[in-house]
């Protein structure tokens with residue numbers, strides 16, 4: 001069955017848009033062990049902000065009273081699947097502050113002192129287990145897109 005990749009605009013953090021290709025990227029398989037290791041990491045470090053089921057904060061699309069964006073979902077209803085693996089790792093290691101936020105602090109904290117690279121990879125695998133095959137395929141196409149254009153870094 002032919003699968004058409006949806007080309008969508010990048011989210012606040014910016015995403016490279018995969019090049020339209022006539023050969024669909026195969027749907028990537030998940031390592032069940034890695035997903036199983038990522039779930040508890042998520043619950044321990046991420047769930048208090050992003051929700052027990054990665055559903056995001058209520059009204060996550062509306063800036064809060066300080067003008068900052070609340071924690072988004074990591075399931076299909078959010079936009080995490082619109083970031084390639086390298087960008088997700090960078091966000092989790094270094095934290096981020098959306099370009100539209102009004103305060104200067106990092107809204108998403110850095111986890112480089114708390115999580116190993118293996119734990120970060122596992123938590124990303126856990127996110128992928130929440131995504132539809134179409135979103136996993138879209139995200140895999142991003143992973144295979146060689147170089148993000150300048151200015152895409154969060």
Ligand code: HEC
Nearest residue numbers: 013045046049069070071079080091092097098107108123
């Ligand atoms: C203190 C609250 C808080 C915690 C804890 C937290 N985050 Fe976040 N995270 C945020 C906020 C707020 C944003 C949105 C930042 C913005 O847009 O400025 C965010 C954004 C992100 C993004 C970018 C999402 C996207 O779709 O653009 C990723 C990925 C992410 N967080 C992963 C994690 C992971 C993994 C953990 C646990 C290891 C974690 N976060 C823990 C608050 C948090």
